[in-house]
Amino acid sequence: MNYVELLKQNNLKATPQRLKIVEVLYMKGHLNIDEIYRVLKNSFPSISLATIYKNINSMIEISFLSEVKIPQQKSVYELTKSEHAHVVCSKCNSILDIELDTSDIVTQASKLSHYNLDKSSIVFNGICSECSSKG
Amino acid sequence: MNYVELLKQNNLKATPQRLKIVEVLYMKGHLNIDEIYRVLKNSFPSISLATIYKNINSMIEISFLSEVKIPQQKSVYELTKSEHAHVVCSKCNSILDIELDTSDIVTQASKLSHYNLDKSSIVFNGICSECSSKG
DNA sequence: CTGACTGCAAACGTTTTGCACGGTA
């Protein structure tokens, strides 16, 4: 997968700052704005928060990134993939992507609501195995 | 169900403003901060947004209200009920509560994640029947 | 070379805080 080309196809220039955001999200999976800012500062000490916001927003606009809203927490951002659910640890806040077969609940929801559904956003909360074993 | 007593049990006084917020959420189901403010202004023309915020927050703290985070929209607030999913119309923004049997996906999610899950937050997006028929 | 991007500072919108007054219990 070539990020540079994908950005250019959407009329976004492949600047070092932008590519770093993509790289960081690719490696870490999910980060909130502050976390992205802090990491980018390592590579670009004079980077501005405004640049982070502008880039996040422009890449969301082309559906290259997605915002994930999590109950009682700040939103995090991720590279857009096929639809999937998230599992969040209530202790350490680690976030995991999982691919669920949602056909059953989508059918249920359609019948109950009579809405024509096309998207679902599913977040589970719980304790990860690491935090469980630590007591 | 007696709201006044429930509030008192949690050391919150049953002020007219607070009771109105509860009443409005009971009747309308889901409202965001601005909507609550606008409605409350009818009954209390001099009410302050700060009062709305303080009350929403104090009632969330005692789990009397819940915040519902919806992708690409402002959060809305509702009276806390038993766990349920939400269906949101992407055209008119109407929100519906639905009770799903989530045991299957919770099982899936537990197996895939190895997290000890205790809560799920599910929001579907789609078009409601009214908006569908209107084209 | 040109338009898009960066970084700074200022503006903006939202939420929180401090305080004097008023109302609930």
Added chain:
DNA sequence: TACCGTGCAAAACGTTTGCAGTCAG
């Protein structure tokens, strides 16, 4: 009566905007 809650104004946040200089294509 003792506090808690209200409403106002100010402060604190988080995010967006405008602009001059810089860089990618």
